[in-house]
Amino acid sequence: MxxxxxxxxxxxxxxxxxxxxxxxxxxxxxxxxxxxxxxxxxxxxxxxxxxxxxxxxxxxxxxxxxxxxxxxxxxxxxxxxxxxxxxxxxxxxxxxxxxxxxxxxxxxxxxxxxxxxxxxxxxxxxxxxxxxxxxxxxxxxxxxxxxxxxxxxxGNVAAPVMPHFQALHQHTSTSTSTSTLSPMSAVSAGSLPYTIYFGNLHSQTNHSDGGGVLSTCTGAQNPQSAPYGPADAYQYASNEGLDILMTSEHNHMYDGSTGTNTSASPTTAHNLYQSGLQAASTFNAAHTNFLAIYGMEWGVISNGGHLNIFNSPSLLEWEYNSSNQLIGDVFTAKSDYGSLYTLMKTNGWVGQFNHPASSGQFNAGGADLGYTADGDTVMALAEVLNSSAFSTNTTETETSRSSYEPAFNILLERGYHVAPSSDQDNHCANWGASYTNRTGVLIPNGTALSLSAFLDAVRARRVFATEDKTGQIVLTANSHVMGERFSNSGPLTLTVNYASSAGHTVQRVQVFEGVPGSNGTIATTSSTATTTITPANGDHFYYAKITQEDGKQLWSAPVWVTQGAGGGDTTPPTVSASESGSSGTITLSASASDNVGVTKVEFYVDNVLKATSTSSPYQASIDSTTLSNATHSLVAKAYDAAGNVGTSSAVSFSVSNSTGGDTTPPTVSATESGSSGTITLSASASDNVGVTKVEFYVDSALKATSTASPYQATLNSTTLSNGTHSLVAKAYDAAGNVGTSSTVSFSISNSGGTATELVKNNGFESGTTPWTQTSGVINNTSSEAAHTGSYKAWLDGYGSAHTDYVRQSITIPATATKATLDFFMHIDTAETTTSTAYDTLSVQVITSAGKYVTLATWSNLNAASGYVEHTVDLSAYIGQTIQINFYGVEDSSSQTSFVIDDVSVKSQ
Structure with missing residues (x-):
């Protein structure tokens, strides 16, 4: 030693x-x-x-x-x-x-x-x-x-010179008005237009393995055994001075066990999750200055890692009881992060990487912390520090704290757009009290604290992490605020802003720089609070870290910058793809060239990123057994330093793993019975070895899964529109072979009375009332024609990172038997891809509890001339007051315009 x-x-x-x-x-x-x-x-x-x-x-x-x-x-x-x-x-x-x-x-x-x-x-x-x-x-x-x-x-090290910074309004849950100022400073006309809300976005109650009594709590509790539940946690956190608390319950513990309880009731699990959502809604209704969030912590640490889902209305599960019933609402395969990200994107759910490790977790596409485009859309936060999960400290002096900053950096280098968070992962009944660390969320001044406002801020990555609840850090770049993605030419001035209501000072400033998608390492680009640089052409991210004189640290969200000098490189690389081999190790190859230089080539198999090569010859090897025996599609994407992307034509190839194992897919046929009320979906399936499950798809959407013969599922016909629909069944065996049935057509005819229109100003001709919109969405500009009249809602179309929405609150009568949303939409785009949804428009319902439910999504891939009529069933919300929300998200380049007109919701 x-x-x-x-x-x-x-x-x-x-x-x-x-x-x-x-x-x-x-x-x-x-x-x-x-x-x-x-x-x-x-x-x-x-x-x-x-x-x-x-x-x-x-x-x-x-x-x-x-x-x-x-x-x-x-x-x-x-x-x-x-x-x-x-x-x-x-x-x-x-x-x-x-x-x-x-x-x-x-x-x-x-x-x-x-x-x-x-x-x-x-x-x-x-x-x-x-x-x-x-x-x-x-x-x-x-x-x-x-x-x-x-x-x-x-020794003695000179402290950095900090710029003057007008402290942001700091909300507190114990204040009687959201206009109360923090002791740091009064808000001046020149300050940034945001209020900071401090939260703990990671904790448990007795709905899973938390809520333990402080005098006896030494670790995780047996699921549902502790005395304290979500309502107790929200009240405790509010009393502690927090503005936000998320109770993130382990999704696989709703069966009452840490393993699999084969006697568990799916109804009991469903009701427990719904009771948590209701507890948050009830608390929020009675405490307008506090935000209670109820959601789930999905995954298993030893089998891939934990992540939070902030706004799922349903319980996601992978466990079945002895009767082959899913102990939850929606099946998600254990440790399949790529598929989970896609499900989250489809539903508009938002997530956070919890205590991420630098290796062995969040594997997607064969890589730890693996990047997927869907994952980048939905995973907005990553923890950089937590206090001990089993702390019983109630004086905010916990000494055991773990850092995850290395994993945060890897995620950024992979290409994820994540902001840092700092939480407590409380399992004992001391929610937010173990240490002074918090996650700071920037919500626009004048906006009421709500789940929708919180999610909007998180989606915008206006979030910072701090070990000191009295401090704040905001990184700005030219005129942009942390979390933004923007294009720049010429000099870039990065300013690290700091304030403290407790009189703390800055001892150290670090500004880090990296290249998203490079899978490289970050570098310290500055140790001063104000730095002017001219980045090299291409994509960059920058974030700041401050260390106070007492050693406590704060991390800003990054800014993501696409640097390009005026008249610079706008020519994308040319690229072609090829594949060799049908079993064992197969080789993916690409030939790529560019007028300046190729920086990397990505290989996508069946639209999933499988590998990246950064030098010629551009090649990658993958294990053929990770693919099914079938025909697959390979696409290569080549990037240059200016951010231009060239996409190859799709190349088809076959995989045939002949190891003496089962390569025969099941045979399956499908039938449907009923045209109203409860309808039945059935399948007859057989296999040379054995069928493991059958999935039922209606109009290409997965509706149900059956794991035992007779393969059947029931469906509420009012969730489908009146008319003709298609049913397809897919049967799986243990070797991963898949058999698909022929398409079966069936009709739905739900009777109803006289239709009543629920949307006001549905053609936008009377201006914005009673719609709520982001600035300028409702307009009569001639650049995009209305479907009828002069006005319409034009979302996005800027050619830069942008989010638009237009919303209206309606009440669907409890006496209705059916409710249908109908609207016309025109999509035009400058995107050239035929495979990637860079820009999206989602039709969502925002419930009275503030939950976002995505009902349908379109993208730049759906662009077409003229307006197209769309219908969405809203019968699940009969008797409720909801908001119809059109939500458009555009990436940092190549505009896509989503133009909405003649919106109708009719109940009957």
Missing amino acids: FAGSLLLACAVVAVPALAGTLPDHEEFDAALQVPFRSTGVRPVTMHFSYPGATPGTPVAWEVTLLGHDGSALRTWQGHSTIGTGSTQAQVLWDGLDRNSKAVSAGYVTIRLRAIALDSATAARIGTGQPDQALTLAQQQAPELIEEQRYDVQV
């Missing part, structure tokens, strides 16, 4: 075993606590948590002092033993390097690496001896190593 004072290290005689697969939050975790400043010996405290470990499990650890250039100046090594779920270790640093010389003034990094030597880990790396464990794990299983870093100040 190197020189230093080791306060806790225990010898290990044997390697204890683990008892089966561990439930969520019983895995190994490490945290690091170091004073940012010190005039004497500095303690370095390591917190190790492993609730699922057998007592006596050893932990091997290494603390390294890294210099200004990243070189190792000094190292301490040791090992500790897990007692009842956790332990600590500590070394004392006297300010000297390994040669007993004083480390020069500046900022240095303390790095902790640790591994828990349970039986599975020992078997994986070949030893249970702590003195060899980290070296062997680094070679054979680096994903098993927990790493934490923290920068500290050595």
